[in-house]
Amino acid sequence: MNENLDGRERSRIIELFFQAWGKADGESAIKTALKNNLRQSWGRGGQGSNIYAYSALSAWASVDPESAMRTISNIKDERQKSFLTYGLINGLAKNDARAATDYVLKFSANRNETEERPEGFQRRGDVTQRYISQIASEQLKKGMSTAIEWAEALPDGELKSSAFDQVTEGYIRSDIDAAKKWVSSNAEKEYAQRAVK
Known part of the structure; x- marks a missing residue:
């Protein structure tokens, strides 16, 4: 070298x-x-x-x-x-975003089953949320429609909220007016609450 x-x-x-x-x-x-x-x-x-x-x-x-x-x-x-x-x-x-997503969902489910936490305890910066954000970043590189379709197909819950946040940030950078409409159309859904605020 x-x-x-x-x-x-x-x-x-x-x-x-x-x-x-x-x-x-x-x-x-x-x-x-x-x-x-x-x-x-x-x-x-x-x-x-x-x-x-x-x-x-x-x-x-x-x-x-x-x-x-x-x-x-x-x-x-x-x-x-x-x-x-x-x-x-x-x-x-x-x-293969589907394979990556399935891996993270399975990882999250296994982790939740085996991990003991005191009642009311929540993990800050859960690693599975960071994994799902990584997939969201790759989906955003493929275009907004791909990223939106992927995020909306996730099962409701914390991982969907994380994906929704990441996709919303990307959408705002590319088309703020369209992003506002998309977020507004999901405003009643629990997973969209962080993005609405």
């Missing part, structure tokens, strides 16, 4: 390499990235936030989602698993 590259440029080249490798042989790429989880490869989240493994997993999920999902399910470190799930969802959402 060129010695004249600064840290960011070098990191970006390595990330692109892991993306390409992830598409060709995702399992090997992820194993190598995780095995060589040097401090320099940690993301903002610190240890467990391996951006190279994330990139490989995202690319792999876009071409072989079933294998990528199996790999995620076998990761023992919960922090690492949570971070890498973003990569999985990112890869799925690019090619």
Whole structure:
């Protein structure tokens, strides 16, 4: 690698390499990235936030989602698993929003069944809401009508509220008048309450 590259440029080249490798042989790429989880490869989240493994997993999920999902399910470190799930969802959402959405809905249902919380306790910034927002971002890239159709098809609840918020923000940026009409047409629905305010 060129010695004249600064840290960011070098990191970006390595990330692109892991993306390409992830598409060709995702399992090997992820194993190598995780095995060589040097401090320099940690993301903002610190240890467990391996951006190279994330990139490989995202690319792999876009071409072989079933294998990528199996790999995620076998990761023992919960922090690492949570971070890498973003990569999985990112890869799925690019090619198959339905598969990404189904994965998040199933993840959310399983999490709600197994997690014990004191009565009245709510998680701030629930990871599943961030996952659904990630899918919403990909849907917005495909156009407002695609994003709206996707958000409206979600089952009512907190995840639909999160998706609705994200799509509303994107809609406001592209066409504020149409966004107002869309939000107004959903004003009576519980999932739209945050957007209405």
